Amino acid sequence: MPKDGGIGASTKRREDVRFLTGNGRYTDDINLRGQAHAYFLRSQVAHGKINGIDTAAAEAMDGVIRVFTAKDFEGVGGMPCGWQITDKHGQPMQEPKHPILAEGKVRHVGDPVAVVIAETLEQARDAAEAIELDIEDLPAVVDMKAALAEGAPKVHDDLTSNLCYDWGFVEENKAAVEDAFAKAAHVTTLELVNQRLVANPMEPRVAVGDYDPWNDNSTLYTTSQNPHVIRLLMGAFVLGIPEHKLRVVAPDVGGGFGTKIFHYAEEAFCTFAARQLKRPVKWTSSRSEAFISDAHGRDHVTKIQLALDDANNFTAIRTETYANMGAYLSTFAPSVPTWLHGTLMAGNYRTPLIYVNVKAVFTNTVPVDAYRGAGRPEATFQLERVIDKAARELGVDPVELRRQNFIKADQFPYATPVAVEYDTGNYDATMDKMLEISDYAGFAARAEESKKRGKLRGFGIAHYIEACGIAPSNLVGQLGARAGLYESATVRVNATGSISIYTGSHSHGQGHETTFAQVVAEMIGIDAGQVEINHGDTANTPMGMGTYGSRSLAVGGSALVKATNKVINKAKKIAAHLLEASEADIELADGKFTVAGTDKSVDWAGVTLAAYVPHNYPLESMEPGLEETAFYDPSNFTYPSGAYGCEVEVDPETGEVEILAFTAADDFGNVVNPMIVEGQVHGGIAQGIGQALLERCVYDEDGQLVSGSYMDYAMPRADDLPNYTVDHSCVTPCTHNPLGVKGCGEAGAIGSPPAVINAVIDALQRGGHSHVTHIDMPASPSRVWAAMNAQ
């Protein structure tokens, strides 16, 4: 049994107490003295030329302090893009300017045109209605292929076309891949859409800018997953404020799922306006505004082909994707369809040759960037769908076809043809586990029973690989990242032995305050209650990259272990002095330093007190105090993997899909808090099922957002979703981080969409609808019914 409160314990979350009593402190709960309110007037058309903005009437209205338009931002930088892609010809991607407020043209519905600052939000909103916008409609491009056609309207007039980049990976393998296809015994082809989604964390974005003119200090309170990244991007690239004069605070944040990674115009605006007006400026997004201003996710159109030899071994994969960038490049948008997608195309399989082509396209839609999984769900969906389709075409069992081509447990480390090396895994084990706990063997009988009731039952399987904790910094730098990808931690031991941790990682639901304390408590052998975790404020945390890509424990936790080990090493030296023993003989266990083989000991608090009250202390050889900082830059990604099984029943009368059971067998390496890990998987699966069955962000051909609220965008609700059976007992620890952990935040969202769609197709095929080989997501009743009835 794990020590209560230590690694492996399902410790209750300490943060829950404040959340459950209404005492969380979210950004919108912050109201500063003298605060003014900002209201963003946004474009209602997808594409238009701004001929004039008349703000005179608005400026004269009650309570209005100032109205800002693009001309107030002359000399201010645009929103930066954090990742540069080099195309297949060695050329840099086309990178348009992204102004804080629209300049000359509006490029998507929601593009901000002007901002009213007033004493109250109502006054600001009323005044915005009095702004006269003269915007001349231009034809909009919404569909990616149409956007690339000759003569298509250009989103950015100064670019040569709407093509951001045309990326080939691995370009050198292309000819060999073609050759393998020419020699293939069988080729399976699948065309699919990975639809646009809206991340929809329940807390809308908020920014509060504050300025202290007497010290020239700016502070931004914001709903961010990574306050240091915002400080760096906004300070250095947008507003020209040096870091020591800029503090960014991300307090309690109500979910992120990727969409709160990015630096947004509203953050820069509120910081800028607070400096101009010398008073705090607050902006709170409404949900409708979130739909047209939060970066969206996915939106890929793909054709994938799988080549097999006559023994059903995978011999090559080629895939061609159109990836929607929207109207501007959001912070990490270019990396999602490329390095976060192409590198995952090997999946769990030994396919020797892979070629990935991605065309990234500008359209008159909201920018698209990372959403839970980011590139990896898109890779997994196409791969796991095409394998299923191949199994059907070849008349072989989809489980066996996967197994036959799995990278085997004794083949790790395994270098794939798409530039990554998996350290550990055991895919047969996770597959076996999933089949066991889902009672796959009993499926046929259950299908019979469904049939008697006039229902079609299907079982869908998906096996995923994920790459988490993107790294190392020098490699991603070569790949175009304009940021490092390390993480940091400061361990400040207090005189009486309690510990204050400052992490560059950020929690917006993941429970770091509990789990990070468990790690430190276990390492030192003290009660977790003695350890406090601080995060989210650049004023007290070391420079860190924040939380996304399932990196917190694998990267941030590793920094924490490193810093804690530094503390322990110093504490041992102090203990050796106090115990008059050699440092090599000092052992730390259960919060006590003992001279090996003796009963001489000093407890943790005795050592920490000596560090700060150094009366009996080797001052000649060691500084007083006990505080260490570490930065950890991973040597590789981590590679969680798992088998997902979904059992559905389709109503042939209505096309309605009901999920009867959902089983996940994941290998996350070692697990610190099983309860929290399971919760992360539940949430990921829910979002994946949401994508598979419900959610879809729809634009009409004029670029109007049709699904712009919860009335039209189908968020999964409690009675849409099943219970989940999740297991993480298959463990192949990561070999290159100290905790042997892999990351669990995105797995559910990656593995579940193909499992669900494979199940729906299986149900239809078993029900005699053998012509249905694919249904695009979401598999809504109307789509399923139409597919069944198309002949």
Next chain:
Amino acid sequence: MTKVTLTVNGRSMSGQAEGRTLLSSFLREELGLTGTHVGCDTSQCGACVVHMDGQAVKSCTVLAQDVDGASVTTIEGMANADGSLGTIQQAFQDHHGLQCGFCTPGMVMASAALLAENPKPTEAEVRHYLEGNICRCTGYHNIVKAVMAASGQDAGGAVAAE
């Protein structure tokens, strides 16, 4: 602006409201009770649920001026008198029924209303009742377990350690 006086969590409180001020923003901005959250502008998410004269309401659908004289309970009023978590709150913690915590006040208030109406709901009834409350983090599994446990029924699955 009109003065609105009401009882909140057993205490008489008053503040100023415009005709268009919603109860949700009145509680948050005027009374400083920021535990009630606002997650949408179409009355769909349930983050703002409070109890008004014993009934669960979405406070974003109620005008502040219309609640003059009413008795309102918010999430801030759900703990026990000694400050410890109430039964439903404790069940949410024990069963990991929250992650980011943003939907949580509304979930707890809605669950309390359900159990007042139907002390031993089935799991399907819990899911159906919570249809008006969106959670993006938990996938609902543990919320449903928490509500079942709070009703004194076997929740199954893992329970947190101390």
